[in-house]
Amino acid sequence: MKKDTIIRFSRPDFEIKKKHLSKSGKDESFLYGLFSKAKGHDNDIYICKQLILPDDNELKNQSPVSIEPDQKYQSVAYSLAYGQGLTIIDSHTHPFSQNAGFSGIDNHHGTKNAKYISENFPESTTMGMIVFGEGFDNFEAQIWNRKKRKFESVNRIEILGTPTTILVNNKQSRKQKINEQYARHLIIPGWDQGLLENLKVLLCGLGGNGSLIFDSLLSLGFGSKKGWIKACDPDILEKSNLPRIPYAYPEEVGCSKADIAQIHANNRTPHLNVCCYQKSIEENEILNIAKEANIIIGAVDNDGARQMLNSIAARYSIPLLDIGTEIIPQDSIYEAVGQVQVFIPGQTGCFVCSGTIDPCQAAMESMSKETETSYEKAGYVRGSNETPTPSVLHLNGVTSHLAISQLLKLLFDDNFKGTEFLHYNRQKTNLLTASISPNEECPVCGVQGYLGSGDEDIENALKDLSDLKNNAEFETAESSA
Ligand SMILES: [Zn+2]
Ligand SMILES: [Zn+2]
Known part of the structure; x- marks a missing residue:
């Protein structure tokens, strides 16, 4: 398969x-940006990572048909790129062109x-x-391939956040026909079925909440054109999961949750690009x-995985939606x-600075199976196999569909x-919302963090994460001794 090249903002x-770029109205406009690189699956x-805005006097020959950066502005951008090993991408406008080239x-x-x-410049630049x-x-866009000594076309520009926009290169975009199946969606004001069809969604977890989210994504028609739905879950279906995974059948007990989801998607929405993995x-x-995802949905049952998703979202500038349910017995x-x-x-702020991930719990939950078993024996791990947590379909239903509503x-x-942080309480039949704002001091999304x-440095980062886990395990072990 030929690789796509993607630019993400x-x-x-x-x-x-x-x-x-709009400021100059009828004249062309220009600016430099610095970009980090990620090698995705395909x-x-x-x-x-950084935009470098020129002053008005840093552009030359500005007219409706031409534009040029001056030497000083260019050298500032080049030296920043050189120092950080980042890619320089210049953007300019053709203000009168409906199909820019x-x-x-x-x-x-x-x-x-x-x-x-x-x-x-260094090889990474x-x-x-x-x-x-x-x-x-x-738009039209291209990136220089240093090995082949030529420009290669950029296939899509992704603008992730609210609202989300996927632009496809003018050379490739054709008017796409919308599937009649979605006719009732199209008449909802503000609905953009085309966006859903071109969006790439990763869903982590295909359990009680994940299976309902998965089925909703299929129903909404995500990933029927240049997008996809990918989902992962390392677990196999147990008998006690049957009441909460609506598309799972008794004869599938013992099969992987990923395979069961894949079969369901193949039957229900064969026109969508769906791939499920029995992996974590x-x-x-x-x-x-x-x-490569444009949105990540976490339907995981532990803070360790949640922390990992939070880091990925920050590093690759991908919005993350997280869902969790809990039934707490009281007498x-x-x-x-x-x-x-x-x-x-x-x-927005991330899950670390908002305090919704408990780092100690996260470390406990991402410990190795061996350590986990010894902790379980001592009765430390909440929700382990020894002490199954209560769970029921309708609570997952309410929460998953709230999540889908937030997603849209x-x-x-x-x-x-x-x-908004949504908190549904069955007992009180109410929905609390709390507001979470970014925190500059946050080690993940703050000024010293690693947004974008x-x-x-990904290898070191992954190593740091596992060192942190080991240290946390050690401290936990000491304090519980
Ligand atoms: Zn031009
Ligand atoms: Zn943060």
């Missing part, structure tokens, strides 16, 4: 860029600059160009798939709660802030 970054992704002059200058960078047409809803998020293949009655929260990189708001609704850093 967070919505706030793209808005800054668009505002800057494709390469360039993630916007590079001119001969664009290509001439671009090739000259790309060759200069190949010859003088290359150069790309984007030209936007009228309204910023059409910690496996490399799933990590590489996650990098002869029970308390049932469901929670839905989102992390939109660049827009995130994708479509300009006014969605993403800071892509694969940069």
